[in-house]
Amino acid sequence: MIKQKVKIAAGLLLLIATSSCVHLKEYQKSRLNDSEMALTNRKVEKNELNFQSYEEAASGANAGKTGGGCGCN
């Protein structure tokens, strides 16, 4: 039940966010261009993501690798 609510909340948030897009000029993007705002994994996270993919069954949808490497331990 809680999970369902979280999913609905996330969906609503996404809907609100995407429905209120504004056209941005380049000079309005100083915060968005901040290195901490990048919509990617941090370089320093690379090996953490590998370990998680070896110890957990779920993977993907995080721009990480989805195959390769045994993780045989």
Add this chain to the structure above:
Amino acid sequence: MHTFAQTRTDTGTFAKQPVSLYTPVDHDTTNTGGYSPHALRIDEIDLVSSYYIQNGDHSPVTGGIGTQHVIDFSNGLNLNLVWLNQANNKNTLMLGVGYDHHTSASAGYVALNGGSKTGGTRLYPSIDWTVENSKTGNTFGIGAYYSGEYNYKSKEADVHWSVKTDDKNGEFGVKLQAYLDKVTMILPSEFVVAPSVTTIPPGTTVVTTASGQTVVLSSGGQVISNSKSSLPTSERNTFTAALSYTQQINSRLQISILGDVVGQNGYLGLPFHRVYFNTGKDTIEKLPSSRFKLPIGARMNYFLGDNIILRAYYRYYMDSWGIRSNTASLEIPYKVTPFFSISPFYRYYDQTAARYFAPYEVHSPTDEFYTSNYEYSNFRSGFYGIGFRVAPPTGVFGWQNLHDLEIRYGHYSQTTDLVSDVVSLSLGFK
């Protein structure tokens, strides 16, 4: 009031004199030489190292019981080369190499007496070429990757492209990947067929092991010849289509929606993972030869005020083995100065069990598929820690070439009692 936004360095601008490895022949005779924006130059060198230590008591090598102690030291080096072609499109060539060394206590128990090799190394080079259209910002690229360790080889090839929206505030991306892997069939010692011995006159002995290795011995026991070991291998193929859409919502908020479609086929278990049946007898784990995965995720980054950023991520995952999973994480970088940030983070994860999982001595010999690998069990996990990032314009510690440094520590724990700690260091050189 200071705004602590630090604009990313635009790798497409050439304010600094580049380190040029190669300068193409200049056909323009009016050019008196000097700086050429078309020259191949080193844009960035990244070094990432991690030290990882893990403990647990549910190793699949010993059928879901036994030590999971692992120590892993990983190192990765990436070199980014850029140049402009005749149409002023930016080309980026990324060359990478990674090297890991690990010791795994459970690997010793591939042999029943615990005498197998516990250490291993992995080497994984990669290459990627991407070209970006200077007018539209659209990109196209291809890449390849190889990973080799003593019992597992993986080859990957990919093609990727991205298309920006007309207003440049949105971007759609696609990456198609194929992994062609080979699993070396190293079996637990009790399943290895005893070597056959044949004596051939006059006095020589030929020993053929279960792995196909042939050793010819003289009558005095000296090795005359020793053929290379040729353990059989099984194939595992993974095909992925990764889709993404990124949208800048306003001057403080941007989101991305991510979805992968993953198909796997071939040998999807590991040959040295034991399963103990409820009869007390053991065997090797057996899993279906195909798996379909569907992870869907979203990221949302929000610049709150002048020096706090919220980095949020959520993923829902489902697969054809019956696993359902949720992942949610939140990281809150706090900019102490525009060039120094502290980032505490927390990641929550849960999953349901695969329909083929059961603990030690629970499976029945009549089951079609069976595994006691706790990776496929029902559990929750938490991962928390803190990161530090320094990126001053004058270089870290005043060293101009070292443009950023990140250190990150995390503690991970599962409800299966698996715990681990990881500390990572990333250095970026220009």
